[in-house]
Amino acid sequence: MMVSVDTLLIGRDNRRGAARIATVLAALLLAACNGGETTGTATGATPATGATSPSGSKCGSTPAQLVDFNTLAKEAGASGIGAMQLAVDATSVYFVFGGALRSVPIRGGAVSLMRPLLPDVGQNCDAIVTPTSVVLHHVSSDGTNNEQVFSVPISGGQDTILATSSDFVRGLATDGHDVYFVDSVGLKSVAATGGNVQVLSDQIGPEPTGLAVVGSNLVVTAGNAVVSVPIGGGPLTTLAPQ
Numbered sequence: 050m051m052v053s054v055d056t057l058l059i060g061r062d063n064r065r066g067a068a069r070i071a072t073v074l075a076a077l078l079l080a081a082c083n084g085g086e087t088t089g090t091a092t093g094a095t096p097a098t099g100a101t102s103p104s105g106s107k108c109g110s111t112p113a114q115l116v117d118f119n120t121l122a123k124e125a126g127a128s129g130i131g132a133m134q135l136a137v138d139a140t141s142v143y144f145v146f147g148g149a150l151r152s153v154p155i156r157g158g159a160v161s162l163m164r165p166l167l168p169d170v171g172q173n174c175d176a177i178v179t180p181t182s183v184v185l186h187h188v189s190s191d192g193t194n195n196e197q198v199f200s201v202p203i204s205g206g207q208d209t210i211l212a213t214s215s216d217f218v219r220g221l222a223t224d225g226h227d228v229y230f231v232d233s234v235g236l237k238s239v240a241a242t243g244g245n246v247q248v249l250s251d252q253i254g255p256e257p258t259g260l261a262v263v264g265s266n267l268v269v270t271a272g273n274a275v276v277s278v279p280i281g282g283g284p285l286t287t288l289a290p291q
Contacts, residue, residue, distance in 0.1 A: 115142060115157050122147065131171075136178040141203075143183045145174045150183060150201055164201045164208060175221040177228075178203075179241050184211070184228050186218040198230055200241065212239045212246045220260025220269060224280070229267055231257045236267060236278055249282035 118130045125147030136143040141152045148169030153160045166174070166187050174185040182200040189197050198212040198221070216233035223229065227238050235251035249267070257271040266277040268288070275289040 113157060115153050115155075116160060118146070121160060125149070133172040134175045136176040136183060138178050138180075138203075143176050143178055145172045145176060145185065150174075150176065150185065152183075175218070177221055177223050179223055179225050182209075182241070184221070184223060184241065186214065186221055186230065188217075189213065196232075198228060198239070200228075200243075209243050211241070211243050212237070219257040222260045222262050222267070224262045227280075229260060229262065229280075231260050231269060231271075236260075236269060238282075247282065249280075250278045250285055252285045 121127070122130055127147035133144050133146060137155065139155070141155055143150065143152045143163075145151070145166065148167065149165045150163040151160050152163055163183065168188065168190060170188045174187050176183055176185040178184070179200070181204070182202050184198065184200045186196045186198045189195055194216045196214045196218045197210050198214060198218065199208050199210045201208045211228055212230070214230065214232040214237075218230050218232055220231040221228070223241060226241055228241050229236065229238050229249075231237070231253060234248060235253050236249045237246050238249055239246045253269055253271045253276065254274065255272040257269055259270040261268045262280070263277070265280050267280055268275065268277045273291055274287050277286045277288055278284075
């Protein structure tokens, strides 16, 4: 499967800039091309123009448009179109658009609304996916910058609030079992099913901008360095300064 830059990723991010568009697109293409075969579009869905058949190769020389955001913006009453974080599994692509978490079959089809997000404060919710749910963060309605980290079941059902951050969430990642995030206090973890929030490190530094799970470590880009912390917590290691 290939996707078109101008139809899937348009404009710039509301809070962090458009520089990560290429990274997001590359991750989507890698996951889509390397993933296992899927069962095709959702029941009753009409494949998007150019989408490959369920039995064909997922990647080819001709881009397949999964979502026409101009049309979706009109349907959703969105005020604009911008770059968003994408989460991908073997069957679907998940994204936030028009104040809601949405999904589309990985080979094209009808866009489904999974959960409205109120207040509508933009698309930068860093959706990530576990085997059973989509996890994202969103500003709460209490008038502060604190955000709720919550999971939405892929199969439908009640969403679960996993944690409330201190100020904005600056990075979100998962290994499928636990969810990790960075806020103004530091690097934290919580079980993907909910539970107590643990502080893994309060030495991350100013203005963290990203988080990833790499083997048995968590890697954070933070202000003036790239650092790692053991996945269960422990001393911080500087991987690259400046």
